[in-house]
Amino acid sequence: MQVHVLLYDAGQENEGIHSLELAGKTAVLMFENADDAERYAGLLEAQDFPVPTIEQVSRDEIEEFCRQAGYEARHVESGFMPNTDEEHLLFAPPEANRDVSNWQDQDGSNTVDDQSDQQTELTDLEAIRKRLEGLL
Secondary structure (H helix, E strand, C coil), X not given: CEEEEEEECCCCXXXXXXXXXXXXXXXXXXXXXXXXXXXXXXXXXXXXXXCCEEEEEXXXXXXXXXXXXXXXXXXXXXXXXXXXXXXXXXXXXXXXXXXXXXXXXXXXXXXXCCHHHHHHHHHHHHHHHHHHHHHC
């Protein structure tokens, strides 16, 4: 199944994914409907948040990314209507967002975990593991 996510600097080295703090956990929203993702991105823009790119990706891929990063993947179904305050954050962004004007470290790397950084780390770990195995 394909879902839509909100990415910042899509396709760039410092690519990041939009996330929320929900009940003390970082959550990544996966929109079933592209129009819902566009509406949410528009609400972010109206709050002077950086404008994200809507990307269609595999739900399994995003869920795996979230598992590896310690995030929670939240699926927003087409036609979703919130029933609780927490669910309202899946429908519209919070009125007060974190300051993201400096979302990159001094060295230019993304402070938000992203899939390409994790892939690089996994590749580096795999290379180290192979070298250690070679010593045995």
